[in-house]
Ligand SMILES: Cc1ncc(C[n+]2csc(CCOP(=O)(O)OP(=O)(O)O)c2C)c(N)n1
């Protein structure tokens with residue numbers, strides 16, 4: 034029986050992982066690496082197929098899938114490259130499967146072409162990027178240098194990919210499920226942007242690995258028996274036709290911008306300064322906010338969870354009464370671009386960025402925040 | 415009457431009914447081999463009665479619109495990646511017939527890694543590999559399969575093997591892999607060869623239906639436009655110069671005991687290093 038037939042055989046023709054018998058499968062508090070938790074969350078959600086290629090700091094995700102997917106009677110292929118992995122995902126998705134792919138920065142660069150094809154062909158997939166230092170082979174340390182790549186399109190052409198950024202392992206588990214929901218709701222690739230710290234760290238989690246129902250999609254390829262053939266493609270040679278397709282895609286993105294922006298805030302009651310950070314950098318920023326508050330400085334944290342669409346309006350709103358905004362990131366000034374676009378010059382926005390696998394320290398962030406408040410803001414790297 | 419059954423014997427020649435899977439007339443240049451190969455694929459799928467459960471994995475080249483001419487569920491692939499896409503389709507739908515249709519630039523240049531590894535894994539897919547020795551779609555540039563000395567728009571003085579290398583015999587190379595259950599090279603140079611090519615394509619799909627492993631049929635084809643020849647001259651060149659360089663025949667049909675004489679790496683054999 035195929036992975037997809039098993040899905041069709043499950044009650045009411047929807048998807049449920051083979052082992053689950055309830056909406057939520059409770060697992061006792063366990064110590065899990067972020068990479069492993071993401072993998073197990075995808076299995077619980079009902080991921081039919083996983084394709085990957087080894088790369089640090091994401092290799093445990095592939096290894097987990099290598100062991101667990103066959104146990105569940107699902108598809109695991111270690112591809113010959115990230116190019117092949119994402120194209121296998123393209124094929125499996127076209128055939129109606131729920132698909133996960135993961136890699137780290139250099140491998141994600143190789144996937145850009147197929148991601149663009151999948152966006153154009155309206156094929157859902159969830160892609161996990163456990164970011165490492167760059168450019169080039171860079172380092173295997175945690176970094177956030179792929180922010181612009183992830184949020185501004187990744188591959189060629191007019192398209193976007195919703196990007197979800199967890200800052201804890203428990204949140205990553207939830208966002209895996211959310212990513213599949215978004216991917217299927219909007220028929221689009223969705224990226225989970227994690228980093229090496231999140232991927233490698235062990236945290237005790239009591240995760241509720243939740244399932245997700247799915248009807249067999251009515252666009253999937255299965256052979257054209259008794260109906261007109263379906264063609265999944267991005268090619269529309271007549272400019273008039275392509276523009277029409279592009280406009281349809283833009284309407285989907287408009288809807289995503291309207292409905293799917295997510296963010297979390299802490300200590301945002303009447304802040305003097307708003308720190309903006311995501312992922313592991315947000316955890317450092319949170320500590321810095323606590324210290325600043327202890328010292329009587331009105332600091333708050335704004336943490337975007339969707340990096341695309343960026344929650345610009347909420348950020349503008351929470352920063353209204355503040356005197357300064359500080360972007361804290363593990364990159365050279367990428368997130369800060371979206372922060373500046375959101376703030377629209379209403380306030381000074383400055384940057385505290387570390388790179389290459391270096392992580393900002395709470396002290397460094399506290400100092401940068403004080404400087405931002407006194408000088409009106411300078412970028413510090 | 416099933417398709418592929420002879421409709422009439424006309425002046426000693428067998429004429430086949432137009433397969434229903436051939437949905438629209440093709441729009442290839444006069445004398446182009448792609449149309450013939452499309453027809454053979456359509457006839458074979460109808461003959462086997464599997465058109466309704468077949469998924470075409472397209473490629474990038476002049477045949478990019480194959481899904482406009484073949485009435486099959488189809489998915490587009492990035493240039494060269496069709497074997498990886500087909501792997502994804504087949505792994506989640508092993509009960510469906512999955513094939514790629516690729517040109518020689520697509521398969522033997524940019525997609526070399528994908529074809530080799532799909533074959534090495536023994537993916538249960540069929541590959542229809544149309545080798546016209548040139549990049550037709552982009553204006554007749556040199557391909558890895560271009561013959562030594564052949565003039566193209568990117569080898570204007572003829573392919574110089576000293577700097578541009580030798581033609582790549584992909585199908586022979588793949589034949590060494592134990593995952594490859596069937597590999598053959600045919601040609602569209604004359605009706606007899608077309609008939610044999612048709613039989614090879616049929617056998618390749620049968621191998622997939624029997625769940626044996628990877629199957630590939632390379633079809634030597636024409637590109638009169640890219641070759642700068644008339645359709646008639648192009649057929650003549652295919653029959654002579656091209657077929658002299660690329661022998662046709664069945665290289666592998668393991669179920670029928672046809673396998674390359676070279677030891678197959680990974681398969682049980684006496685070590686060739688013996689006596690060294
Ligand atoms: C990544 C990428 N590189 C280059 C191209 C341009 N391109 C389109 S078709 C083609 C060559 C096709 O040649 P072949 O596969 O032999 O097919 P033919 O047209 O000869 O049938 C190339 C280079 C592309 N579409 N994508």
Ligand code: SF4
Nearest residue numbers: 442443446476550637
């Ligand atoms: S350019 Fe060559 S391969 Fe392309 S359609 Fe014309 S003859 Fe056929």
Ligand SMILES: [Mg+2]
Nearest residue numbers: 517518548550
């Ligand atoms: Mg060609």
